[in-house]
Amino acid sequence: MAIAEQDGNASGYAAPETNYINNGYGLKSWLLTKDHKRIAVLYMISISIFFAVGGLFAGLIRLELLTPQGDFSHSDTYNKLFTMHGVVMIFFFLVPSIPATLGNFLVPIMIGAKDLAFPRINLLSWYVYIIGGTLGVIGILAGGVDTGWTFYTPYSSTYSNSNVLIVAFAGFLAGFSSILTGLNFIVTIHTMRAPGMTWFRLPLFIWAHYATSIIMLLGTPVIAITLVLMMLERAFGFGFFDPRLGGDPVLFQHLFWFYSHPAVYIMILPSMGVMSEMIACISRKRVFGYEFVAFSSVAIAILGFLVWGHHMFLSSQSTYAGMVFSVITFLVAVPSAIKTFNWTATMYKGSIVYNTPMYYVMGYLGLFLVGGLTGLFLSNMGLDIHLHDTYFIVAHFHYIMVGGQVMGYLGGMHFWWPKISGKMYPEALGKASAVLVFLGFNLTFFPQFVLGYMGMPRRYHSYPDEFQILNVASTGGASVLALGYLLPGIYLIWSIFKGANAPQNPWGAKGLEWEVADTPPTTFNFESTPVVTEEAYQYGPIEEH
């Protein structure tokens, strides 16, 4: 990208004295900030805490499943453990993970804007998220909730004796905060692009976030109203899904999955954007078939709204409806495959650098491939009857949501860490953690495919003896995975204090955030509005310095 530069060239980079980090100290300057970069950091800290909480619940689940007997926790406690693992991880970690952190930080810089269109709404979204998170924690401390993260009626609305109301309301608030983030991104991408930054010059990260924002805007209000209906029924005895009044509990499932299936793509599309950026930079090539990768994001967002019925093949849905949903679900594989093939084609004959982000890219491609292909097993109505509600499902969505989104999150966090913190992370430890995560992840979840295929149902705290070996493997893998997640947490914080100062563009990457913005960026990102004169990813051979 040939871009107007203010002064000097890349070599002998002198960082500006004032940047967004040291421009104002004290708690107030952070908690009342309107700077998208600071809000991104606030989000980063808060979602890391929730990731740890959700991970703790996952650890307790795996501990229980170490033995066939339900000896570690009562079945009631176990129900709460998996519910709270799901609620915390989905509403408070996965949905905001990349958009609210990397997205918040990078979207304005990548398009050449000073900030998001609505900085105050951006800050509001963080506060709404924090209030929701606090309510969620209160609900957990008050005894937790046991409905499953799906809050299916009539159990949630009538029979459960746990803290459904407060936790559901926490989920409602988390959804509201993601609506605000999505709205901000859509408006910003439409109206705040720098001169010359046409739609087809946008980095693919932006396209992915645009598609994600569409889902946030169109899907999230539906889960919000669905939770409201359920809460009204539970709190006041209104009837919406109550069979005693002629209401239909399955209607709740339709409404719920109308959001929650598209939400699955909220939990994968942003990481696809991260991958496009990293693969182009690391292969020193323009992303193969840029337009196709861009439009495949939008296609996934649109198709995502038409497949909710595949969660309900066994919920009294007609065979014909099931067939339609099955076919459309298969169609989702097309844009997903376009992306995977195009990334691979980008790397083909590229000058690949094997650094930490590259390790995450390779891990991601493998895990996403397995997760995506097993999705096709499940979209097959006949096979789904066998696999429904087994560990096969659990393994499948973890491969996508954890193997996809978390790999993208961690990879992107390493890739942009120099820009965000102004420091370099230790490369050797970075690679080690990427390998640990990949091995630990596969060891945890691959056995679950086998378990599910053999018929082990999800959401039970005991199981027949013959499943034990695979469950022990899975629990062992979870320990490795935990170590892999813990490491970056430690050395990234270490690097803030002890790491080497990062140059403006350590990877020689293209894009406004690397070539024009300082490291770390100044409060308004650019001294003067940049002018873009080239398409994205115009990589040449690596320059000798």
Next chain:
Amino acid sequence: MAADHVDHHEHHPHGLAHQFEDMAQQKESVLLGMWSFLITEVLFFSGYFLTYLVYRTQYPVAFAEGSHELDITMGAFNTVVLILSSLTMAMAVHKSHEGSKNGTLGYLIATFILGGVFLCVKYVEYSAKFEHGLVPGLAWHPHGEHSPQLALFFSLYFGMTGMHALHMIIGAGLLIWLLVKTAKGTYTAEYNAPIEVFGLYWHFVDIVWIFLFPLLYLLGRH
């Protein structure tokens, strides 16, 4: 690399937020933001409308009975009140474009009063439902053979009109804020996007009622 710059704005127009280049960009962003928000609102209410559609199709007789229990006079009166308030709101936006502070203020006050009238009438209607035992879960006295399905109808009635009323209350709160700002003279012929954007919200809330009124009060009534 090209070395051309876009010059910084030397002067800073009144009301222009720091992240925008000029007033046009700000206005475009703010309007697009509100339209996007209204799209989420449409989807938010769609959950109610879908539920209504499903149960109305399943239980047409009970729903017709439910319509007969509602006070059509008050409903129709409120419809007129809301349409009038949309008119005054549109006039307020028009006046703010002209830069007429007093005109804007007057029409905003009229809008606020009409919104208040709507909510008062709604309160009277709700109270009557409590007296007649037509509130599912809270005050429900069984009514005839379709009683359970009638409870579905009234759950929807309170859910839908309640959510609409909540939007009206939020709207009234925002109106107070706009009134204060207008009185202070914050808005000019150049900078009046908040009023215009609020107008969009207000019209949206009206349109929701335009759908609610026939669905709840009129359908099935002969």
